[in-house]
Amino acid sequence: MSRDEIARWKVELSAVFHRICDEIRINDAIIDWIDIIFEQVGNARSCPSHSHTWFEFNYVLSGQMQTLFDHDSITIREGEFFLIPPGLTHAHVYTPGNPHEGICFRWRLRRSEGEEGPDDSSLYERLRGLTEWKPGGYRDRYGVGNLLSHFLQEAGSGKSPLSLQLLLVRLLETLTLIRDPDESASSDSAGSRDSLVKKVEVYLEDFQGDRLNVADLAASLHMSYGHLARLYKKRTGITLIERMNRIRLEKACELLGQPDLLIKEVAERSGFPDLSYFSKVFKRRYGVSPQAYRKYV
Structure with missing residues (x-):
């Protein structure tokens, strides 16, 4: 994805992302999309150590950044991604003269009342498994970037918020398939x-x-x-x-x-x-x- 494309998406999709940020219920899972943004770091050199109560996914589209998970420093390059489960302490350091471009989305997850079922068929249980994600940078060997490109193209073509939300759920389910710590x-x-x-x-x-x-x-x-x-x-x-x-x-x-x-x-x-x-x-x-x-x- 070129910088020109990224710049165009930033302008065209801000309002679309705002409309998507709502709850969606699928079987026993309720996903509350909090934020979907293209990262804007400006002249910032770092983001201090912090944690939050939601999940956060970041995909680096160009450039690179450095993320610290507790005391481990990881360089995240173009075409790599990381996921931050709720409660994980982390910080970011940005490269002077080489600002990265990335897309980030944040969500909360809860079980739908009265929808409990066997764990092997539970979407909630599969997505909740992302709380065990091992910190680190993951090279994109899983088609995540292709899913993101498809999502952006669909968002730019005027697809409905529900259709776009379902594409993001598909991406989350892809992440559940690679959450085994040994995968990284x-x-x-x-x-x-x-x-x-x-x-x-x-x-x-x-x-x-x-x-x-x-x-x-x-x-x-x-x-x-x-x-x-x-x-x-x-x-x-x-x-x-x-x-x-x-x-x-x-x-x-x-x-x-x-x-x-x-x-x-x-x-x-x-x-x-x-x-x-x-x-x-x-x-x-x-x-x-x-x-x-x-x-x-």
Whole structure:
């Protein structure tokens, strides 16, 4: 993303960001978007040590900055990001003559009353897991920058606040997949873990059929399906089938933006041959029916 693009987004999207900052409820989770901003450091050289009661995510678009987590100093460069859970003491130091450009958003999370369910299906529990995020700078090997670019493009094209909020929720869920502290380590074992998850992701994203052939997937990685399923669940927090459904639902969201397609056609093209099941999992995932979602897009 060029500095000219960033400058244009700063001017055009300020009012849009303001409209997005509201609560959104999805199943058992209520996310209260507090702030979405492009960082403006001006001539400041530092931000003193502090903590806060909300989550904060920062992505460096250009330049670099230095962040101190307790007593550890980390340089965050272009294309890297960090997340600050509530209560974590931190400070920032900015590079004279090389001010960084970045995007930041802050949110609070609480459980919706009367919506408790099993932990493995709880969006609240998955997002709450970000409180255990290991401090540090993360190289963007996870497509976070692409999600941010898509979010900015959609915001600039006049999409509804709900549609944009759902894109941000998708980004948060991506973060939950990489919150394992070992993911930020530069050891060989961390690399092998990244490699396994990446291979599975490539297979799932390329898969176009109605039924996922899990045996073929496992065979391509030279292991049994049972072993692969356990490893994937342990390292990402969700099952392979859950991940497959997420990819299909993301495809469905894109297709719902095409008004000439019937809901049944959207379901079929995104890999759900059963319309009733598609409507059920879509509402469970996004809190609204496909028809209602289309009205907001």
